[in-house]
Amino acid sequence: MGNNHLTGNIPTDIGKLTNPLRSLYGLKQAPRAWYEAFYRALLSLGFSASSSDTSLFIKKDITITFILVYVDDIIITGSSSQVCQTIISQLQAIFPVKDLGDIHYFLGIEVTRSPHGLFLHQSKYALDLLKKTDMLGVKPCSTPVSSSKLDHSGTPLADPTSYRSIVGALQYLTWTRPDLAFAVNQVCQHMQTPRTIHLQAVKRILRYLKGTIDSGLRFTKGAQFLTAWSDADWAGCPVDRRSTSGYCVFLGPNLVAWSAKKQNTVTRSSTEAEYRSLANTAAEISWVCKILFDLSFPLLRTPVIFCDNKSAIALAFNPVFHARTKHVELDYHFIREKVLLGQIDVQHVNTLSQIADIFTKSLHADRFLSLTAKLSVRPSTFSLRGCVRSTVGSQSYQRCTAPD
Known part of the structure; x- marks a missing residue:
C-alpha cells in the first residue's frame, strides 16, 4: 500500500x-x-x-x-x-x-515505519515546546497530574497570555499523547483567569513531558473489531461539582479515539455520571463505525463498551425510569436503540481493569504507567529519520527534523 x-x-x-x-x-x-x-x-x-x-x-x-x-x-x-x-x-x-x-512528517506529527507497523509521535514539537518555556533542564516527574485537585486558590497571574499559549500548545500535543489528555483538560478549564496553582500544574505536565519526550502511539496489525472503555469521576471538580467523562476506543490493539471532558451538567449520582459517559462513548463508536464503513473495512463482531458501573449498564438494557434517571431520557434512548439493534454491546469490567480511569482522575505512578502501556503509548525504539543530537548545558537532547 x-x-x-x-x-x-x-x-x-x-x-x-x-x-x-x-x-x-x-x-x-x-x-x-x-x-x-x-x-x-x-x-x-x-x-x-x-x-x-x-x-x-x-x-x-x-x-x-x-x-x-x-x-x-x-x-x-x-x-x-x-x-x-x-x-x-x-x-x-x-x-x-x-x-x-x-x-514522514505531517502537521507536526512524525511517522516512523518498522516491520511491525507505524509509530506516531511529536518529539520535535515537544522539544520545541520545552525550549520555548525554558523547561529543558528541569527534573522529570513520573505523572503529569498531582494528587491535589485544581481550584481557584492562589494568586492571579499578572500575564495570562503566556499560560494560554502553553496550554494551547499542549492541547495539540495530545493528538499522539493520550496520557496527557486528563492533565491538559484540567488546566484548560482555567484559561479565563489562571492562577499560580494552575501554572504549577502546567509546569508539572512539562516536567512529565521532559521525561517522556520520545513517547508516541504504536499501530500494528490486529483483529478487526472495536472495543471501548467508558468511565466517569462523579462530582470530581471541587469548584462546580461536575463529573469528568473519559473513554478510549480501540481498533484491534490500536488506540484510535479517546477523550477526557467535563460533563455539561451536575449529575445527582454516580450512576447518572457513568451513564452519560456511556452515551458519549456510544456516539464516538457510531462515528468510528461510519468511517470504517466508508473505508470498506468490515468489523467481525459487534463493538463492545466496557463499564465498571453495573447500575449504568442495567439502564442501558432495562427500560425502567425513576426520579434520578428520568431527566437523562435522551441519552437513555440513544444507548437503548443501539443495544436493541445489536449495534453495540455493553459489558461490565472490574474497576482495576478499567483503562479509561486514566482520562478521569489523577492516579499514582504505578497505575498510571500500567494504563499508559495499555494505551500503546511507549517510547520510540526506532532510529528516527533526520535526528540531530545537541547539548544544552549538561543535558543531551535529540531533535528530529522534518525530511526534505
Whole structure:
C-alpha cells in the first residue's frame, strides 16, 4: 500500500474559479476557495467525499484509494502504489502539487515505519515546546497530574497570555499523547483567569513531558473489531461539582479515539455520571463505525463498551425510569436503540481493569504507567529519520527534523 505526502499551494489563477477580478492570496476565504477547487478536481477524478469526514475522499474501482486533505497538506494512500502515483500525476497537471514521497512528517506529527507497523509521535514539537518555556533542564516527574485537585486558590497571574499559549500548545500535543489528555483538560478549564496553582500544574505536565519526550502511539496489525472503555469521576471538580467523562476506543490493539471532558451538567449520582459517559462513548463508536464503513473495512463482531458501573449498564438494557434517571431520557434512548439493534454491546469490567480511569482522575505512578502501556503509548525504539543530537548545558537532547 502506498502512503504519499503531498503539499500544494493555492495557484495564482484559482481566483478564476471563484471571482476573476480578485486575487485570493491573503484573504480569509482563500483556504475555502482552495478546498472548493480541490474538491471539484477530486470529483472529476472519480473520488467521492466521505459522509462522516469532509476531509476524506475515497475512490473505489478495482482498487481503493484514499485522500486526506488539510488545507494544502494532503495524504494519499491506497491498495495500489501505481494507482496512487497516477493520481498524483493527474493532480500535478491541475495544481502546483509537490510529491514529498512516503510520509514522514505531517502537521507536526512524525511517522516512523518498522516491520511491525507505524509509530506516531511529536518529539520535535515537544522539544520545541520545552525550549520555548525554558523547561529543558528541569527534573522529570513520573505523572503529569498531582494528587491535589485544581481550584481557584492562589494568586492571579499578572500575564495570562503566556499560560494560554502553553496550554494551547499542549492541547495539540495530545493528538499522539493520550496520557496527557486528563492533565491538559484540567488546566484548560482555567484559561479565563489562571492562577499560580494552575501554572504549577502546567509546569508539572512539562516536567512529565521532559521525561517522556520520545513517547508516541504504536499501530500494528490486529483483529478487526472495536472495543471501548467508558468511565466517569462523579462530582470530581471541587469548584462546580461536575463529573469528568473519559473513554478510549480501540481498533484491534490500536488506540484510535479517546477523550477526557467535563460533563455539561451536575449529575445527582454516580450512576447518572457513568451513564452519560456511556452515551458519549456510544456516539464516538457510531462515528468510528461510519468511517470504517466508508473505508470498506468490515468489523467481525459487534463493538463492545466496557463499564465498571453495573447500575449504568442495567439502564442501558432495562427500560425502567425513576426520579434520578428520568431527566437523562435522551441519552437513555440513544444507548437503548443501539443495544436493541445489536449495534453495540455493553459489558461490565472490574474497576482495576478499567483503562479509561486514566482520562478521569489523577492516579499514582504505578497505575498510571500500567494504563499508559495499555494505551500503546511507549517510547520510540526506532532510529528516527533526520535526528540531530545537541547539548544544552549538561543535558543531551535529540531533535528530529522534518525530511526534505
